[in-house]
Structure formats: structure tokens, C-alpha cells
Amino acid sequence: MTHIIDAGGENDKYAIPLGTLRTSHVRNEKRLEWTKDRLQETLNTCKSVFPDLEVRSITATYNCVGMVFASRRVWVDPDEVNLFLTDDNYAKLDNLDHAQIGDVAIYKSPEGSIKHVGIIIERKVDIKAAQIQFKILSKWSVNPEFIHRPSEVFASYGQLSEIWTDRKEL
Amino acid sequence: MNYDIDHMSAEIESLKFCVFVNQAAGLSAFKQIVADQEVFQALLKLLKSDTTIANQLVKKVQSLSLLAIDDRYEHPYDTAISVYLLALDVAGLRQALNAARLLISVQQLWWSEKLSRQIISRFRHFSSAADYSKTIKAKTEYICLSNQTKTFDVIIWRNIQQTVSPNYAIATEGYAEISKIELKYRFPKPYKLSKDVQDNLFGYSQHLAFPATEQVGDMLECKDFSKESEPAI
Numbered sequence: 001m002t003h004i005i006d007a008g009g010e011n012d013k014y015a016i017p018l019g020t021l022r023t024s025h026v027r028n029e030k031r032l033e034w035t036k037d038r039l040q041e042t043l044n045t046c047k048s049v050f051p052d053l054e055v056r057s058i059t060a061t062y063n064c065v066g067m068v069f070a071s072r073r074v075w076v077d078p079d080e081v082n083l084f085l086t087d088d089n090y091a092k093l094d095n096l097d098h099a100q101i102g103d104v105a106i107y108k109s110p111e112g113s114i115k116h117v118g119i120i121i122e123r124k125v126d127i128k129a130a131q132i133q134f135k136i137l138s139k140w141s142v143n144p145e146f147i148h149r150p151s152e153v154f155a156s157y158g159q160l161s162e163i164w165t166d167r168k169e170l
Numbered sequence: 171m172n173y174d175i176d177h178m179s180a181e182i183e184s185l186k187f188c189v190f191v192n193q194a195a196g197l198s199a200f201k202q203i204v205a206d207q208e209v210f211q212a213l214l215k216l217l218k219s220d221t222t223i224a225n226q227l228v229k230k231v232q233s234l235s236l237l238a239i240d241d242r243y244e245h246p247y248d249t250a251i252s253v254y255l256l257a258l259d260v261a262g263l264r265q266a267l268n269a270a271r272l273l274i275s276v277q278q279l280w281w282s283e284k285l286s287r288q289i290i291s292r293f294r295h296f297s298s299a300a301d302y303s304k305t306i307k308a309k310t311e312y313i314c315l316s317n318q319t320k321t322f323d324v325i326i327w328r329n330i331q332q333t334v335s336p337n338y339a340i341a342t343e344g345y346a347e348i349s350k351i352e353l354k355y356r357f358p359k360p361y362k363l364s365k366d367v368q369d370n371l372f373g374y375s376q377h378l379a380f381p382a383t384e385q386v387g388d389m390l391e392c393k394d395f396s397k398e399s400e401p402a403i
Contacts, residue, residue, distance in 0.1 A: 032244040032278055038185060045189045060244065063195045077196040115199055142192045154193045156203050 008077075018070055020087030028074040034060040034142060042143040049154075053146045060142035064117045067139040068104060078114045081106070090164040097132045099123065099163040105136050107153060108161040116140075116157035121147065136160075173212045175223060179230065179250075181209045188249040197284045204253055205260070213253075217261045224265045227254045231269045235276045245278040252281035259289055 008015050008027035018026045034042070039058050046053055057072075065076035069084045084090070085104075093099060099120045107116035118138025126133050139145045140154070150160040173181075181187055191207065194200035204210050217223050231254050234247040245251070251273065258266035270286035273279060279286075 031280055033242065035240075035243050035246070038189070038246065041185050041189050042192070045186070065195065075195075078199070079196060113198075116195060140193060141195050143189075156193055156199060 016070075016074055018074065018076070020084055021089065022087040023083060026069075026076065026080050026083060028066070028070060028076045030073075031061050031063075031075045031142075039142075039144075046140060046143050046146065050146075050148065050152045053148050053152065055144045056137065056147060057145040059144075062139060063141055064139045067137075067145060068117050068119055072139075078116070081114045081117055085164050088166060090166050093163040093165060096160065096163055099134060100165065100167065102167070103163050103165040105134075105138070105150065105160055106162040106164060107157045107159060109158040116153060120163070173209065173216070175213075175216065175226060178209050178213050178216070182213075182253050183234075183247060183250040188246075191249060191253075197281065197288070200252075200281055201256060201285075204256055210253060210257065213257045214261055217257060217263065224258060224261070224263045227258055228265050228269050228272075230254055232272060235273055235279075235282075239278055241278065243278070244280055245276070245282075248279045248282050251279065252285050255282055255285050255289070259285070 008029045014030050015028050018028045020026060039060065043058060062072045063075045065078055065081055066072060066074045070076055101120055101123055103120045105118045105120055106114055109115050116138065118136040120134055121137045122135035124133045134150055135147055136150055137147050191200065191203045194203050231251050234251050239245050255266060255269050258269060266289055270289040273282050273286040274290060
């Protein structure tokens with residue numbers, strides 16, 4: 001029987017124990033795998049739009065938030081991202097160029113809602129172009145987990161808008 | 171583009187369409203992506219012009235949901251089912267609730283199950299307001315409180331159309347005239363309807379007053395926000 005009440009909550013057998021430093025439970029849900037032919041289609045579709053994508057992993061069982069904040073175990077709604085950022089003492093960087101490897105990249109819609117998250121995994125200073133270039137690792141919903149440039153995402157994910165870090169300094 | 175229902179179904183049930191709309195990470199994004207699709211707009215138009223289409227969609231939902239599926243995998247027609255359900259819901263048709271009730275016991279669904287839950291939950295909220303005697307004025311907002319096991323949800327609703335009575339909302343299965351705005355606060359346990367809740371309602375808090383006697387499940391009228399800008403959240 002489907003869990004109608006409090007889906008993703010503490011009493012939902014399809015959820016796992018997942019919390020923050022201040023919140024005992026963050027809603028999450030396990031999603032069933034897609035068949036191989038359907039996963040292949042997700043890969044084909046993404047690569048047809050963004051040929052330079054590098055694939056890290058192919059599965060439908062977790063999403064971008066699950067990848068960044070739940071060890072790739074479950075789906076977590078992007079609405080919960082602010083809970084992780086505030087409860088786990090992340091700090092927002094003033095400038096996107098200050099991002100370092102391991103920081104969290106937040107994509108937002110023009111209206112300001114969080115649509116996608118990823119992790120900065122490469123930072124290169126391009127002296128000739130006088131700019132800093134990044135690579136991001138993120139999970140594209142049921143589509144694969146990709147290594148991509150910041151602008152290489154579906155339009156529905158919005159734009160890279162914020163970088164948050166949990167780096168601590170002495 | 172001119173579609174008939176068979177062409178629409180072929181597109182909606184295709185793997186290509188399924189993969190495209192499944193780029194969403196959450197239900198609200200999924201609904202938005204689906205709503206932006208030409209075939210969905212065409213389906214809505216058809217639903218409004220041909221009264222037989224709604225029942226055809228319910229039959230499609232039923233037949234697809236009854237397919238035997240390998241239990242290791244997600245239902246391959248979950249997306250198509252959810253698109254039909256969303257169309258019925260957006261069109262404000264009572265068949266949406268019937269379909270949602272049908273789907274809630276079907277295994278291996280994802281978006282359809284979430285959508286069904288949302289539709290049924292919305293109906294329950296309005297059911298709980300059945301004895302609330304006031305009419306729901308146009309462009310006013312209502313706060314609906316629900317106590318779901320260990321969480322405490324506060325949902326703000328806005329009536330975007332004409333004035334309706336709660337009984338009318340019930341008669342039309344609760345969702346015909348009312349739309350929920352995307353605002354939901356969740357608390358870790360059932361708080362008393364008091365300062366704890368008000369303190370967490372940000373910009374809305376100044377407009378709300380919870381009498382200590384109010385029961386969870388009641389729908390409480392808020393101030394008319396129609397002439398004011400949205401509070402910052």
C-alpha cells in the first residue's frame with residue numbers, strides 16, 4: 001500500500017534516516033530503478049543536447065539533492081536544500097569565482113527557486129581568457145550523473161546562481 | 171498543431187517524451203515542464219471542448235496502471251499516467267480525484283503517486299472545512315492546517331476566481347475553484363496553534379491570528395492579500 005500520509009517522513013518505510021545538524025529528519029524517498037533501455041535513452045537524450053558531457057554514473061535511484069546531501073541513496077526534493085544549507089552551516093560566497101572544489105553549486109529559476117544542485121570538482125584559471133573555469137558534478141534527475149561546465153544544463157534547471165561552502169578555516 | 175487524442179496519447183506515452191519531462195528533480199518542476207509541453211496544452215484544450223475525453227483519460231490511467239510490471243523497476247508508464255492525471259486536475263475535473271484514488275494503491279509509481287497524494291490531500295483539506303460556514307471570497311487567502319502524523323503542515327490557499335462556499339468546493343471535489351499557492355511550512359511535530367507557528371510564518375505572521383481553540387484541520391481565513399505585494403519568504 002502506498003504511504004499516503006507523511007510520505008518521505010520518519011514513519012515512511014520508503015524513506016531512510018536522513019537529517020541535518022539541527023533537524024532530525026529530512027523528507028526523502030527511495031525511487032525504483034529504470035530498466036537499462038530506458039536509462040540508455042536518458043543518456044542518449046542528454047548527450048544529443050550536450051555532447052561534451054562526461055558520464056560518471058547511470059541510475060535513476062537518486063536525484064541531484066540526493067547526490068549532494070544524501071550520499072546518492074535517495075531522492076530529496078529541491079525544496080529541502082535550504083534546510084541543509086542553513087542547518088549544516090554552509091556559507092554563501094559573495095562571488096561565484098571564489099568557488100573551490102567541494103563547494104555546492106546552486107541553480108535557480110528566474111523566480112529564485114532552487115531547481116538543481118551540484119558539486120564543484122574542477123577549478124582552472126584561464127590566464128589567456130582572464131577567467132576562471134569550473135567543472136561541476138551533478139545528477140540530472142533520472143538521467144546520469146554528469147561532469148559538465150556550469151552552463152551545460154537543461155534550461156529548466158535555471159542558471160548557476162549561488163555557491164555555498166562548508167569550508168572551515170583556522 | 172492539430173492533435174487528436176490518439177496522437178496525443180502516442181506522444182505522451184512515448185519514451186522520448188517520458189525522458190524529456192523527467193529532467194525534473196521535484197514535483198513542482200515536473201508539473202511545470204509538463205505544463206510547458208505543446209501536447210499537454212492541446213490535451214487541456216481538448217478536455218475543455220470534448221466532455222468525453224475526461225472519462226477516456228481515466229480509462230487510460232486505469233489500463234496503464236494495471237499492466238504487469240517487473241517489480242524491480244519503476245512503472246514505465248508512470249510519466250504518461252501522471253500527465254493524464256495532471257491534465258484532469260488542471261482542467262478542474264472531478265475525474266482527477268477518481269483517478270487519484272485509483273492510483274494511490276498502485277505500486278511502482280513515482281510522479282503519479284505524488285500527484286495522487288496531492289490531489290487526495292487537497293480534497294481532504296476541503297472536506298475538513300465542510301462545516302465552515304463562511305464563503306470563500308475571491309482573491310482571499312486561507313490557511314489550512316493539517317496534522318499528518320508527526321509533522322505539522324501549514325498550507326496557504328488562494329481562491330483565484332469567484333466567491334464560492336466551502337460546500338460548493340466540496341461538491342466540486344474541492345479543487346475546481348481554488349488553487350494552492352506553493353507555500354508550505356512543515357514543523358517537526360504537532361505544535362500548538364500558537365506563537366510557535368506564527369513565528370515561523372515569516373511575512374504572513376503579522377496577518378495571522380490563531381485562536382488557541384482552533385482545531386487542526388480547520389481552514390482559517392487570512393487577511394485579504396489581493397491588494398498587497400507577496401510577503402518575502
